[in-house]
Amino acid sequence: MALPSYASPLERAWHYAYLVICAMVFFFLIAPILVIVPLSFNAEPYFTYTEKMLSLDSEGYSMRWYDSLLTTGMQAAEAVRDGAWWSDLWHNADWVKAAKNSVIIGFWATILSTVLGTLAALGLARPEMPWRRTIMAILISPMIVPIIIVATGMFFFYSNPCAIVGLECGRLTSTYTGVILAHGALGIPFVIITVTATMSGFDQSLIRASASLGANPRRTFFKVVMPLILPGVISGGLFAFVTSFDEVVAVLFIAGPDQQTIPREMWSGIREQISPAILAVATILVVISIALLTTVELLRRRSERLRGVAAH
Amino acid sequence: MSDVASQLTTADGRPLKAALASAQARAKRRAFFLVLPLLLFILITFAVPIGQMLQRSVYNDQFSKSVPALTQWFAENPKGSAPDEAAFTALASDLLLMKETRAAGDAGTRINYVVSGTRSMFTKAARGADKLEPPYMETFLDLDEDWDEPQIWNAMRSAASPWTLDFYTIAFDLERDADGKLQKVDENQRVYFRLYIRTFVLASVITAICLVLAFPIAHLLATLPMAKANLLMILVLLPFWTSLLVRTTSWIVLLQGQGVINSVLVALGIISDDGRIQMIYNQTGTIIAMVHILLPFMVLPLYSVMRVIPVSYTRAARSLGATSWTTFRRIYLPQTIPGIGAGVLLVFILAVGYYITPALVGGADGQLFSNMVQFHMTKANWSMAAALATMLLVGVLVLYWLYDRLIGIDKLKLG
């Protein structure tokens, strides 16, 4: 935005001050995320930039914290790095196990919330939908209710889910299913929000057009509706995945020792000692989030193109 | 019109009005059936667990389940009766039962919540319950002279029923005196209500800072050409997409005593090595980290509103002679109110319920109400945790309802 030519000197001064303020806020937003990246390559176990790091001396940097991510928890970390070492790594390294759990739980939780959420969003977009506002409020509530309340409630309920009808049927705590159900519920609001947003730009007459041309409802859905809302569904799914991938409180309460995820490992790491190894994990997660962010941005553009909204 | 409608029929001879109504109902049912699976899922995996947990705030059978004889005595004797020999006989028989079922500790804990220092009276008496001799009143008073205290008997009478408001009494920093009247607890025992207020104050401070920081950048993003704005938008979205724990870690790294900011300040000679500033493990730490984490939730709704405000309005105002300040105050600002409302409420709601960040960087005075819920969870005082959780939830739901009334929940957008 250019400064208009009629601006007074005071306005000019204010305008530049305003730009400086904006720059500072952007710096505040981004600096904390970037500052940890170089520190994760620190050769020393400290959180300050050493002189060697500042003078870009290669001795000041090392991959040791990334290495420790791989080797912590291994049975024979010092062994020669042959096939057996890698197999040991795959089965025993704490962070590798945590990453596997995060991916498994995140994947199934995403499927769950995306499928159910998209179906519901289709219903909510119909003009005939009864009690839309109330239902919407209920479906968005997992995002609003404080997580500590959700997690404690789930802990007791999942400990014996059939108790509510007076039966015993095993437990969901300390199981993958339990954590997946919990994360599925927490991801739903994001799917609902993004998919209904996509649906709001959706021209309902396309459905009637498709029907009048002889397509049955299923064909209409897969050939007409789905391609148009797909970007919204995927970006909702990504939100759901990130929610699960980042969630720690429900995991603290519901998961057992076999379902430790990356955030759970980070949580104990931060509470006990923040070694640069935690920063190495953080760096990897930042890289992943940049990749996801790019995906969402590309999807958004595609969606706008498809819906014919001019990208202005 | 209704006459015409009632005369018209469909091809198969049904009245049009009825056919339309049934078609309408069918469409409604179809739409509803699409939502139903999710609604059931949310109700079962989310709403029921929360409801079940909140029920614990008014239902606690730790004491009532093991005192059949006392329950009967309480039923036969009106409130306020002094415990007689029959009462102590009932107590002795219940303690014997507790010894067998190993429930004395649980029962004592329940009374101890209300009258401190009484748990061991129950466990000690239960341990020797098989050796208690009549007259029981004397035996008990020999064991502990407090056994005829009216406060203990009042507490037992109340706890003999599993339904109770005791935990809300505590949650509002109240207690019952010997006559059963409510009074404020000692100044130095007041925790919960004070923290409740403080949580809302801290959430307001955080929301206000977020608004002040978000407003200029949202405005900048909204007025820049799309290509540049999208680029800068990444700076807002990247934190949004980055793990909460990563961002909290970053702030610990930046703010701690030997952290980046303090070291830079020392290196620049602004502060001495002994004078490092305490910026974390206190309220400051909580505020800084939470502002950073919640800022995108303020920028995004502001941006989506600001983007559609036509530039021509401000231009018109300027050309009609308004100063830039007047234009901003009278023309621009009022148009951003929906965005401000949405952002403020969303950030406030999220801030009030925060747990992770205060737990990691809050130290002593930077804790929020959620942390107190968690505290009682670790002490296994489920009913107290549930009572506090209910207070918190009520606060949040009021705000949520307000959000829905003022902005509409379907207007919520992410990115």
Place this chain on the structure above:
Amino acid sequence: MNKKTLFALTTALGGLALPALADDITIMSWGGSYAAAENEASYKPFTAATGIGVVSVDADNPATPVKAQVDAGNVTTDVALFLLSDAVRLCDEGQLMPIDPTVLPAGVDGTPAVDDFIEGTLTECMIPNDIYATAVAYDASQFAEGAAPSSIADFFDTEKFPGKRGVLKSPKVVLEMALMADGVPASEVYDVLDTDEGVDRAFAKLDSIKDDAIYWEAGAQPPQLLADGEVVMTMSYNGRIFNAAVNEGKPFEVLWDGQVFEWEGYVIPEGAPNAEAALEFIKFATMSEQSAHFSERISYGTPRKSAAPLVGNVHGTDIPMAPNLPTYPDNMTNALASSADFWVDRETELGERFNAWLLAN
């Protein structure tokens, strides 16, 4: 990513995550160097001797999750390591299995177990593993020769020793230390603390370090706070400090004055999935030899009389362990035994007072 690829990937990952063997036992303990010492002294030898695997789980205080598991009817822990006060409390509530001490193996010198354990350490539900102390610790390199803190009073003296202090975030231990620093002899601490004036006095003493306190909850935090230079001295479990000093060569010292010691040991939660194997483990881990091995790896005292003479040098060094144990006579000149009876009654009330104190500015 293509959905099919993603699906194939996750199923592959899922298939490779091997389930724990059915007869493994889950042991919940304190994490950090404590769990590491247990692992070497008893978990590994136990697995080697019996073929029963051990899954180790950490907690800030195992009593918290165990109580939650039992209350929810959802017990996944077979053995847990409890403080004596927690063991007594949960035992009274019927949440732990009573353990008959006569089934325990006799001492290495043939003394029956019931006589071999120090008097008063065997309770209905807990078999003691060790005695630990919460003491003040400091980084010797931060103080000039001879100018290091020498008494518990120094911890509360911010004029003589300026700087931040690491404080345990719990009224238990902290209030006792405050009173001892205020001149109350160890033998009278609980009598004083039982009065309102005594509680006020303890909190008044705490006020003197309030502005300089950094609070910790997990046992692994204090050595870290010292190592990072965040605090000049800190309350800590003595073994954690000792291990940082020995294993990482840190110049950390434990101040043996005004410390509070307590027993801790193994319990089996009511409803433990592998209760029999759990009992086998406890029998194994509390044998004289294992107990001595444990004491050589972390500086916590053994409850077995027959094990005390077996404790030799600090594992892997030629430093004798005995002078570093909380039970060493020279370390006991002004020490307080934590009172389980006092805390089961007063924890709720004093916890609220402590929380209120933390919140007040």
